[in-house]
Amino acid sequence: MKAIEIKKDLFYVGVNDRTKHLFENLWPLPQGVSYNSYLLIDEKTVLFDTVEIGYSDVFFSKLESALNGKALDYLVVNHMEPDHSGSLALLKTKYPNIEIIGNARTAEMLAGYYGITDNLKIITDGEELKTGKHTLQFHLIPMVHWPETMVTYDITEKTLFSGDAFGTFGALDGGITDTQLRPERYWDEMIRYYSNIVGKYGSPVQKAIAKLSGIEIATICATHGPMWTEKENISKVVALYDKLSKYETEPGVVIAYGSMYGHTEQMAETIASELAAQGIRDIVIHNVSVSPHSNIIRDVFKYNGLIVGCPTYNNQLYPEMEALLSKLAARGIKNRYFGYFGSFTWAGAAVKNIAAFAETSGWEVVGVPAEMKQAMNQQSRDAAVALAQAMAEKIKSDKK
DSSP: OOOEEEETTEEEOOEEEOSOSEETTTEEOTTOEEEOOEEEOSSSOEEEOOOOGGGHHHHHHHHHHHHTTOOOOEEEOSOOSHHHHTTHHHHHHHSTTOEEEEOHHHHHHHHHHHOOOSSEEEOOTTOEEEOSSOEEEEEEOTTSSSTTOEEEEETTTTEEEEETTTOOSSOOOSOOBTTSSOTHHHHHHHHHHIIIIIGGGHHHHHHHHHHHTTSOOSEEEESSSOBBOSHHHHHHHHHHHHHHHTTOOEEEEEEEEOOSSSHHHHHHHHHHHHHHHTTOOOEEEEETTTSOHHHHHHHHHHEEEEEEEEEEETTEEOHHHHHHHHHHHHTTOOSOEEEEEEEESSSOOHHHHHHHHHHHHOOEEOSOOEEEESSOOHHHHHHHHHHHHHHHHHHHHHHO
16 A cells, blocks of 8 residues: 655555444444554654554555655654554564654653653653754643643644544545545534543643644644645634534534333423424434434534433433433533433332432533323323423523
8 A cells, every 4th residue: 555645745644444343442433433644754754643553554555655765763642542553563663763752641651551661752842843844843732632642733834733633533535635525524523523532621622722723724634534724624623623622512402312112212202392392493312222322422512402311220220321421421511401301110210310410410400300100191291391391491592
């Protein structure tokens, strides 16, 4: 395989993974994912990150084609997560004189993961490195989304090598840059990637955006997804990360429910119908046993209303709902309207347990929780309708 020249002196040596079913063994990859690596050819050659170890053969084939007999002088490690550093130890055996550039936290992880302690260049925030015609500037952005995370800015070409920041799920189907493909297929996958992977770290992302706000960016080279080169797309990418990291939303309601025999599902359908009757157009319903939690979390990041409900199970929450609420709690999402409902046959525990989650979420609880015993009747239907009306009123009041 040959490297792809993105522009003068800069080559794409990354790979596509259309085999892995779950990213981090958690998040579905229906459209695959790319592991992006870049090579700068100058008086000194510089590689930015590597790829997941399972694709090292393709990676090295591309790297060698781009080097065309030149030595590899530097490896910049913007992020140590194994999907980007996995081929690092093997790279060092092929290029033993390579100097590895990273910060103090990077060095600690290099030793821990790969036993590498030599030929390290430890940089500090804002430090620069001249490679010939190009000058690289290093910026630390800790906890986006690991503590060693940094970005590298090519001052000469105004190119930002951003690591996982501004990344997205989805393999690169032929085209590498946004001018070669249809960017619209990646926007929802970018939201899903952010909410699933980076979502907990809104405050560090805000600090990183503020830190980089004075830099003119002509190209974003992230470690997942397309290279962003068009001004309009770069603005959209940065604005999307800015919005998500502030936990800002659009008006709408996510209904996530669990149901064993369909009775709790009827409550969810009743709530959705009443929301629509009240003029709420953006309504997304997820069955927690069918929809990947990855998609539910994405939609919770999109919309300002969330209503959840499930049956009592072994005097606890329905297990799939318990798992979802745990994942939502771990992300520290702010500024949501929250409603809930539940059902039981002989002893109710679902509503009580969701109430405990509501107390710790920091969200504004809307309406009165709707609880159903055994099957839908007029009383439980009226309670579901009232919950929907209370949520609709909140959503509509935000639009004014």
